[in-house]
Amino acid sequence: MKISILVFGKNNFSATLPDQIRYATTFSVEVIDNLNQAVSRIQMTPPDIIFVQASLDGSMKLCSWLKKQTKLSWIYCILFEDRPQQLTDRNKYGWQRELEMSATALKQGADAYIWYLIEEKTDYTLAELTANHGLILAQLTVGLRKAQKYQDLIRTNDMLSAIALVDSLTELKNRRALAWELPREIKTAKTEKTSLSLIILDIDHFKKVNDTHGHLVADRVLQLLSQRLRYNLRCQDTAFRYGGDEFVILLANTTDEEAVVVARRLNRVVSEEPFSLSSKLTLNITISLGTACLQAEDDNQGVSLLHRADQCLLEAKATGRNRIIASNYLCHVPHLKVASS
Template identity: 40%
Template sequence: MTTALDAWSRDVASETRAAGARILVVDDDAAVRQSVAWVLEEYGYEVVAVPGGGGLLEQLDGDGRPPDLLLLDILMPDADGVQLLERVKSDERWRDVPVLMLSSVPPEEATVRTLGLGAADFIRKPFRGRELVARVQAQLRAGAMLRATRESLLRAEEELRRARDDAESRRRLVDILHEVTSDIAAHEVYHVLARRVARALAVSHCSVILARPGDTRGVVASAFESPKHQNASVELDDFPEVRRALETGEPVLVEDVATHALYADGRQALGLDRTEVPVRSSIALPFAIEGGQAGVFLLRRTREQPPLGREDVAFAEAVISAAVSAVQRAQVIETTRADNARLAQLATTDPLTALLNRRALTERLTREMERALRNDSSVALLLIDLDHFKRVNDTHGHLVGDAVLRDVAELLISGVRGSDFVGRFGGEEFLVVLPDTDDDGAAAFAERIRERVEAHSFAGRDGAPPLHMTASIGVATFPAALIESVEDLFARADAALYRAKAEGRNRVRA
């Protein structure tokens, strides 16, 4: 008979085998290594077992590529797991590898310390197979997202370097791009170039018309002679040299509109707003920006000016080529900044709930404790654990469990002040930090949270009755006796949470 567990196992196995992740397991206990390998290999992972911490760095140095995940025991006879974690995270080659710490005892101080050093999660031995697989999958997904974002950023930075090199190689040819700096937006480059090219070539009209081959209309991105025409729509039939440049992809020189074949129909005057302009000659220079805009730089001189010639085409073509590099560079800078912002968010937030992750929580809480000491104030820490959450995953599945965690995150966010911050401590544990809050205020706030969770109806499976959850909350405040560090404050809140659980759950303890 096929059970729900069998189906879940097949789905997970299919997903993970497709990923082909490689996991390094470091533990001095052969039984632990064998059981971890057995569980993970069942789900298609490649597992490499290292007997003790002494061989970890040698294994990492000898591998052709870093592992996708590292499972590292905290306590080993031949090595200190915390020191090994610190060495791994300080090495540029391995800093992005997610590390799950293993321990057979609940060393709260070591747990907090390892998280502060960059560990992704903590698993207590003896572990449960499904919990191990779920935590491994979560960290592999987060690690893959981080690597993809970093690779994208590196590609963008490389493109930026190439663009800068290209612009620098043309710097001695023209002085036009001096106004184009790293702070200029891509769309502003057109205005800079229209003005500087017009002055350098002494042309009365210099416009940038955005269009692609086959278009019948274009859009004026910039017009030196009349800025009011920016974003105006124009008929390309009025600009035969523009249409020809788009079709051929080559510069078009019209030395005299009175005799050139493009004007055989007798039109000898052009204007962006159809006003008669006594044009004598023109140059249309097509451009295309990789993955972006395309169009034509249109340069024109009137009958009172000398006609444009081949030397003007060569000069303008060099300028426009550099301009395209400048536009691409500006776009790469804008993209790089956006990628940096996304990378920063990914590094500080929990992917499931979008709350602060452990690393960010530790950093923020450290700053709040320092501020409390400076200002002679206090800061409260609430450690919140959902009661019997495992039953939700076991009975209703992980999708429902994930939805419950997201709902709890929203409940917490909606109930805090602007100065407070909320994070996911791991699994079904959440953390709320309340600056400028004493013991009584923290206890009252925690009680409101407990009541809100108890009163909330969480969505179950489609068509199933709603779920009802409760939460146990441990409260600690700083300053307080024997609390000198973030680790001490975490330990105090965790001890209070343990008492709340031991005394029957669904209650607040300090």
């Protein structure tokens, strides 16, 4: 991975950093000497590691600000002490002053505090400068480990989230995913004043399939149905397995009339072609569907919207199955009954 390093300091400061940092192809180094610009950059594209030049105006503010950002706590911040007065005090008062300054820097938000020895400004020996650079590289290694662990954690969390939100049998999103996405879609629709509809559907006489042919065949029917749903949805539509043989289709930017068109297509692609379970078993499957469109008075979690669509589905089942019942809409669909609930 390529490590991103933000240097909050002057160009002449960054020019004195070890060559292993300035010329390494594995690092991406950016230099900023303005506090507001640095904060904006960190918020927009957080770096993995931050080098802070203590003598630059705003250095302590940046460390303190970063410490308060919970979502940015993984960034490793190294404060380089190059202020002449602090170096003078250190030489005058010895290790006690150094410990006091280190404690203060760590309390203010730095993860590491390094007394920076610059060859051009002092009479430090080659051994001292080499040791100082060695300390910088060692702290950089610590930051690299932290960045790597964070990225590994993000990948693991993404994988676990994907597993938690996907139905293992059908590979569609599951009910937990719907509970997370539906409120977001409702918020978007209300904010942008766009339409939002959904469809609830289930398989007609699915219990009979289960009882007659067993769970393995029933599971295969669910898988084949899910494939047909997935391949016949628009780009803005999202299918969820709601539970058992019941599915929800979330239709963004879709009016109630358009939802019926989608429902009609899904009903047709399921009923017109038998489901081939094996060379010896083919089943004719139909589905019943209920549709509903978001109304101004609907709650933000989607409970009322789901309830209306579910009531339409129940009516479709009660009035003969293999049909669409649409809330707040009435039209005629060839070969199907579509009524207003």
